[in-house]
Amino acid sequence: MADFFTIAAIIIATNAFICLYRAAMGPTIQDRVLAVNIVGTKTLVVVALVTFIRGSHYFLDVAMVYALLLFVVTVSISRWLETTRLEESGDDR
Amino acid sequence: MIAKVIAVILCSVGTFFFIIGTTGLLRLPDVFTRLHSSTKCDTMGAGSILIGLAVYSGVSWDVLKLLIVLGFLFISSATTGHAIGRSAVKQGIAPWRKEDGEGQ
Numbered sequence: 001m002a003d004f005f006t007i008a009a010i011i012i013a014t015n016a017f018i019c020l021y022r023a024a025m026g027p028t029i030q031d032r033v034l035a036v037n038i039v040g041t042k043t044l045v046v047v048a049l050v051t052f053i054r055g056s057h058y059f060l061d062v063a064m065v066y067a068l069l070l071f072v073v074t075v076s077i078s079r080w081l082e083t084t085r086l087e088e089s090g091d092d093r
Numbered sequence: 094m095i096a097k098v099i100a101v102i103l104c105s106v107g108t109f110f111f112i113i114g115t116t117g118l119l120r121l122p123d124v125f126t127r128l129h130s131s132t133k134c135d136t137m138g139a140g141s142i143l144i145g146l147a148v149y150s151g152v153s154w155d156v157l158k159l160l161i162v163l164g165f166l167f168i169s170s171a172t173t174g175h176a177i178g179r180s181a182v183k184q185g186i187a188p189w190r191k192e193d194g195e196g197q
Contacts (some may be wrong), residue, residue, distance in 0.1 A: 001097060001149070004101060004104070005104070008105075011112070011149075012108060015114075015115040018119065019118055019119075022118050022127075026185060028124055028181070028184075030124045030177050030180060030181045030184075030186070031124055033173075034118070034127060034173075034177060034179060036094075036133070037131070037135075037170075037173055040113065041135050041138075041166065042111065043132070043145060044139070045111075045142050045143070046164065048143060048146055049142070052116050052122055052149065053189050057155060060155055060158040060159065060162075062157070063158070063162050064162055067162045067165040067166055068165060070165075070166075071165045071168065071169040073127055075169060075176075078172065078173045079176060080136070081176065082176065082179050082180040082183070
């Protein structure tokens with residue numbers, strides 16, 4: 001069963017690295033925030049899978065703290081994006 | 094035994110939806126369509142995998158922790174999608190249309 005979880009974790013981590021392309025090359029800042037949010041979600045799922053791969057249950061506490069951190073970071077960044085007004089000039093926003 | 098089968102099925106579905114979300118994030122043409130695919134990735138992929146792990150772990154404290162993680166993930170995913178979409182609309186990003194502006 002640990003082998004199956006290992007394969008799933010490797011696939012998800014590879015997907016997270018592929019998502020970094022959009023975070024680097026995204027045309028708008030919304031794309032970058034979206035890609036970083038997806039990378040955070042995938043990291044959270046990988047940490048939750050590592051719990052059951054290694055059988056060491058304290059990793060779930062790490063996953064809980066990571067979920068809280070992701071919640072705060074994404075909500076604050078998206079509220080900031082929503083309320084602020086970015087400059088229209090320049091293509092690398 | 095049956096818990097393992099359910100866990101394998103749910104984790105496979107979650108991994109499949111993560112691959113779908115990554116493909117949509119890379120291939121779709123617009124920030125709104127990317128938002129659409131990535132929220133599916135959050136809800137369906139992470140939800141399926143975490144519920145599968147909760148089924149696999151049986152009755153223990155791990156189930157409570159996984160459900161707390163799942164609740165925070167659902168709240169933050171919906172809030173982030175809504176706020177990013179609103180900020181994109183406010184900033185005046187034009188939605189992608191078929192045939193590059195001719196349709197509709």
